[in-house]
Structures are given as C-alpha cells and as structure tokens.
Amino acid sequence: xxxxxxxxxxxxxxxxxxGGARTALFSYLExxxxxxxxxxRVEDTDRERSTDAAVQAILDGMxxxxxxxxxxxxxxxxxxxxxxxxxxxxxxxxxxxxxxxSKDELExxxxxxxxxxLKPRYNGYWRDRKETPPAGVTPVIRFKNPLHGxxxxxxxxxxxxxxxxxxxxxxxxxxxDDSPTYNFGVVxxxxxxxITDVIRGxxxxxxxxxxxxxxxxxxxxxxxxxxxxxxxxPDGAKLSKRHGAVNVLGYREDGFxxxxxxxxxxxxxxxxxxxxxxxxxxxxxxxxxxEVNHSASRFDVEKLRWLNQHYLKTLEPALIAPELRWHLxxxxxxxxxxxxxxxxxxxxxxxxxxxxxxxxRARVWFDPLTQYDDTAVAKxxxxxxxxxxxxxxxxxxxxxxxxALAVHDALxxxxxxxxxxxxxxxxxxxxxxxxxxxxxxxxHTVYLAGQREALKRIDAAxxxxxx
RNA sequence: GCUCCCUUCGUCUAGCGGUCAGGACGUGGCCCUCUCAAGGCUAAAACACGAGUUCGAUUCUCGUAGGGAGCGCCA
Numbered sequence: 091x092x093x094x095x096x097x098x099x100x101x102x103x104x105x106x107x108x109g110g111a112r113t114a115l116f117s118y119l120e121x122x123x124x125x126x127x128x129x130x131r132v133e134d135t136d137r138e139r140s141t142d143a144a145v146q147a148i149l150d151g152m153x154x155x156x157x158x159x160x161x162x163x164x165x166x167x168x169x170x171x172x173x174x175x176x177x178x179x180x181x182x183x184x185x186x187x188x189x190x191x192s193k194d195e196l197e198x199x200x201x202x203x204x205x206x207x208l209k210p211r212y213n214g215y216w217r218d219r220k221e222t223p224p225a226g227v228t229p230v231i232r233f234k235n236p237l238h239g240x241x242x243x244x245x246x247x248x249x250x251x252x253x254x255x256x257x258x259x260x261x262x263x264x265x266x267d268d269s270p271t272y273n274f275g276v277v278x279x280x281x282x283x284x285i286t287d288v289i290r291g292x293x294x295x296x297x298x299x300x301x302x303x304x305x306x307x308x309x310x311x312x313x314x315x316x317x318x319x320x321x322x323x324p325d326g327a328k329l330s331k332r333h334g335a336v337n338v339l340g341y342r343e344d345g346f347x348x349x350x351x352x353x354x355x356x357x358x359x360x361x362x363x364x365x366x367x368x369x370x371x372x373x374x375x376x377x378x379x380x381e382v383n384h385s386a387s388r389f390d391v392e393k394l395r396w397l398n399q400h401y402l403k404t405l406e407p408a409l410i411a412p413e414l415r416w417h418l419x420x421x422x423x424x425x426x427x428x429x430x431x432x433x434x435x436x437x438x439x440x441x442x443x444x445x446x447x448x449x450x451r452a453r454v455w456f457d458p459l460t461q462y463d464d465t466a467v468a469k470x471x472x473x474x475x476x477x478x479x480x481x482x483x484x485x486x487x488x489x490x491x492x493x494a495l496a497v498h499d500a501l502x503x504x505x506x507x508x509x510x511x512x513x514x515x516x517x518x519x520x521x522x523x524x525x526x527x528x529x530x531x532x533x534h535t536v537y538l539a540g541q542r543e544a545l546k547r548i549d550a551a552x553x554x555x556x557x
Numbered sequence: 558g559c560u561c562c563c564u565u566c567g568u569c570u571a572g573c574g575g576u577c578a579g580g581a582c583g584u585g586g587c588c589c590u591c592u593c594a595a596g597g598c599u600a601a602a603a604c605a606c607g608a609g610u611u612c613g614a615u616u617c618u619c620g621u622a623g624g625g626a627g628c629g630c631c632a
Contacts, residue, residue: 101632136631193630200629209559209628230630248562257560257628265630272632296561296627319563320625328625354569357581361570364580383570385563386625393569393582403595440595505591516591528593535592 094126096287098152098159099276101133102144105337106151108389109291109321109329112355116318117289118157119356119377129283130159135166135275151338155348156370164283166275173270176278176308177231177263185307186263188229189216211259231264233274233304241299246316247382248292253299261300277301281310289379292317316379319359319386329389345417345444347410350398359383367400395443402439402448407432410445417449418456428456429538433494437534454524455538459547462525462554470527473556475518481508482519483548492541498533522551 096117100110121128130152134140149163166173180186191199191212200210217234236255243251263274270278280288295317305312323333335341341351353368360383362368362376402410411432415425425431434452442448462471485504489496505515516532523544529535536544 099632103632133632139631196630204558207558211559211628251561253561259628262630267630269630271630276632291626292562293626294632297632299561317562322625324568326624357569359569361580364571366569366581383563387570388568390568390582396582399595438594441593501591511591513591520592526592530593532591 094121094124094287095129095283095285096121096126096289097129097131097162097280097283097285098157099131099133099279099290100148101136101139102141102148103136103139104144104147105339106148107329107336108338108341108351108355110148111151111155111338111351112321112358113290113318114152114157115155115352115355115373116316116360116377116379116382117287119373120287120289120316120379121160122374123377126286127160128158129164129285130162131164131166131279131283132162133166133272133275135270135272137167137269140167147337147339154339154342155352161283164279166270166279169275169279170269172282173275173278174264174268177270177274180233180263180307181231183307184234186231186233187217187260188223189232189260189262190223190227190229191215192224192227209257212261214260217260228266230262230266232260233263233300233307235260235300235303241302243295243298243302243315245295245298246287246314246379247319247384248295248317251295255299255303258300258303263304273297273300274304277304277308277310280313281305281308285313287316287379288313289316289318292319316382318382319384321358322386322388324388324390326388333389334391343420343446345446345448346394346398347401347405347413347445349405350394350401353401354394354397358387358389367397399439399443402435402442402445407435410435414445414448417445418452421449421453423449423453423456428452429540433534433538437494437530437538441530454526454529459523459525459550462521463527466521466525466527467554470518470521471551471554472518476552476555478505478508478510478515479518479522479548479552479555481505482515483545483552486536486541486544486548489541492537494533494537497537501532501536518551519548522548 098114098117100106118128132145132148177186196212199213203210212232223229235258239255241253241255243253245251261273262271264270298315302312321329323329329336335344338351352370356368356373356377357366360377360381368376414431414435418425418431429452434448438448438451442451481504482501485500486497489500501515502512505512517527520529520532520535521527523529523535523539539547
C-alpha cells in the first residue's frame, strides 16, 4: 500500500479555531500513525478575505500545538497557473464549458426557483449551447457534472452516503475574474499532492460528490474521505466568540497547555475505551479516523481545565517553566526577579487549573506586601500569635540552606517545642507572608518568599499585632 | 423549500441482541488535613418518541419529533 498522506487546508480568513485544530490534529495523527506525511496547505483563493495576519496566526497556532507538517505550507494563490492549465484541459476534453450567464441573471433564476419551492441551482443553459455569446460578459468555466446516476461516498466516519447526480448542478470551477473556485482548487491540489486521506469538517460532506466527479473527469484516484462532526459551544449553538476563546492562541493566553488542549480535542468525537489521558505517542498509536463518532459534540471548558491541571501536576516542571515565564511577563512580573518558575509550579499547581491563574497567584511573592486582608488579620494576627510568630522568626533565621524542606523542618520543630499544633503557627505565619488566609502549604509559602523577605514580613506582622 | 447528516446521565463518551447500561468532567456527601487545594471513598444522574423484526431490543429496520450542514463567480 502506498504511504498515507493527509493534509490540513485552512483558509486564512481568521484565526485557527478549535474546530480547525481538531481537524488538523486528526489529520496529523492519521499520517503519523501510518508513518506517512502531513501536509499544510493554505487555501487563500478568496483574495478578498484572506490576510497575511491570518496566515501567520494559523502558522503560530499550529506551531504552539506542536503539529508539525512535513510538506508546505503551500499557498493556492501560487498555483493559479496549474489550476488554469487543468481547467483548460477539462475545457478541451469537453468536460467543462464556458457559461456567459451574468450574475444578475443567475440571481433572478435562483429567486424564481426558490419562489417555486425548488432547490436553487444552475439550469445548464450554456452546457451544450452553441449560440453567439452575449457581448460585454466575461464567461466563467463550469464543470459538466454527470446528469444521471449516483455518487457514493464511502466515508470513514459517516459510512456509505449516496447522492443523486440529478441533485447536483454544473458548478463554476473558474471565475470571471480569472481565479479558480474552492471545489476545483481542492481537487487539483489533493490530486497533485497525492493526498490519500481527506479529513475535514462535515460541512464539506455535501461538496464531496461534486469533487468526486471532478476527480473522475480528471482521471485521478479518489482519496478516502473522513468527515468530522462539528464542535459546538456549551449551549449547543455554533461555537463563537460569545462562548469564550475560539482561537487556539486564545487558549494559550488563558493559561492552557498544548498537551491539555490536544488531549481534550482528541476525546471530542473519539475515544479508546475508558481512557481519558493520552500522551501524543498514545494518540498516534491508538487513533483511527474509522472510530470517530457521528454526532456533534459540545466544547466543555470545565473538562479542559481538569485536563490542564492534570498536565500541570504531572508534566516535568522544567518543561512547563518557560510557558509560565511567558505568563508572568504577560502580567507584568519579571520572571527573573522572583521565585523560580519551577518552584512556583510545584507550590501552586494543585491549586489552579491554568497558568494564567498560577501567574496571578504568584504575584504575592513578586510584589512587596502592602495589602492585608482584614478578616485574615482579625482572625490570625491576634495577641495569641505573638509567641508562634516570634518562634517562627527565630527558627527561620536559623536555617542555613534555604529550601522548602528546611523550612518545613524548622517550622515543625518550632511548633513542637511550643507544644502547639502546626496550625497555630502556620495560620498567623500565612497571613504574615501573604496577607491572606489562603496559600500553598506553609513550607512552600515561606520558602517562596526567600529567607530575607520572609523574616521581613514576619517582623511587619509582629508590628501589627495588638499589644 | 430541496438534498444530506445527527440523537445514551447536565457535558464528553463505553456499548456493537440478553449488562445492576460502564467510565470521565461537573455536582452533593464523607475521609484526610496548617488554609486552599490535591487525593481517596461514595451518591444522584441517561438509552428522544412510536411502530416493526426477534424468545428478547440501547443495540437491527421504518417512521415521527428535535437538532445540524449544504444548496454562492465563500471556503
């Protein structure tokens, strides 16, 4: 069997959204699983709506996710000569024809058809007509779709879907502005690039019979198709900005890890028994387009958040640290002036779901402590806190090699010698260090402050105590 | 309107004629505990509806209802 070749072919009219990302992921996995190639192609034939910024956004999104392509990116705008050549071959072979019907005429015809409850479509007026073309109209080129018979799509996810050629019309393959249309461009590209598996959103299922007819006219082998169900918003409506981030890079800004987003996406419409957690290696080994579900699924941020925390907790801190620094810098903290990103990760990863939250919670160890929570102070910075705080100060001042473990030992010893539970020492100390009642375990909370700053904050707290 | 597609807990899903309909997220409870979490245990929670096939349907067939997509000189 020839090698598997898949492609991801977004049109650069916006950002890389989660639906596109999943399509890309599935295509990527299918190629990797078979040791084949994954190709990136930018479908920018719509010169009106395509932008360079969108191209860059898609490239950046793919790079962030780590979905590396083996070939490309190819740009359709750079292949116009090829499309033109193929269109003219079709013309010469009598498999396509010029159509001089104006846009206005077309529109009037469609309006009339709709008024009569019919499916709006081209009536084939110029298909076999030999009359003199009207002056002042630049013709388009239409494909001669077969008039009769069925087209059967053997879809890898949908199964066997049959279309009646009588339902199809002669689609335009070449515009009057001298550019190719989508349905024509994809076929030429997929054929030229020897794509074996077309994996795309199911909004393309209805285009498939037309495309198959073009393959046939071209004498090219027809690839296998897999049409993926779409991803909806939490409310079941089409995913939009209203639902939060739709742009993949927006998830980065919200503090998600690529591993989490990828893992979440792979489980949308696909599963492997009861398994929820998949490494990239496992996805590649286990994924198959043949096992994809038929129905649309909703995007559930809560589950994504759970997965993200899972990866925060299990991935090597050193691996995540660079991404955390990116977030720290993003909220105005200098990643190199405060605690190490790795230490912050260890102390906070069980308490947050995203790196954005983590960075925000890390703020207390970067900025000077000026804000104290009133309730926390009232409850814990009482006269009774004097002795424990002083003991903590003494114990911490005596630590020679500053580490979370050393802090832990020092504090426990101090509490024990006072005959107090650790809570009696930890809570006042927690308020002293953070100004609040909530923080990571007391040893990490103190450790992250650094020895000098910790002692300084205890002194400040001691000064606030009632006499 | 026409064509095509879809339908299991709130959500993601397992199931492939006989199951107490399983797991996960979320939610409630309990345990653990220096706060908050994390973790462990536990509870509630689903086969859209109606026929048919069958000894037996969540599972197969057909309808109904409800959702979605397409019908562009957009992709």
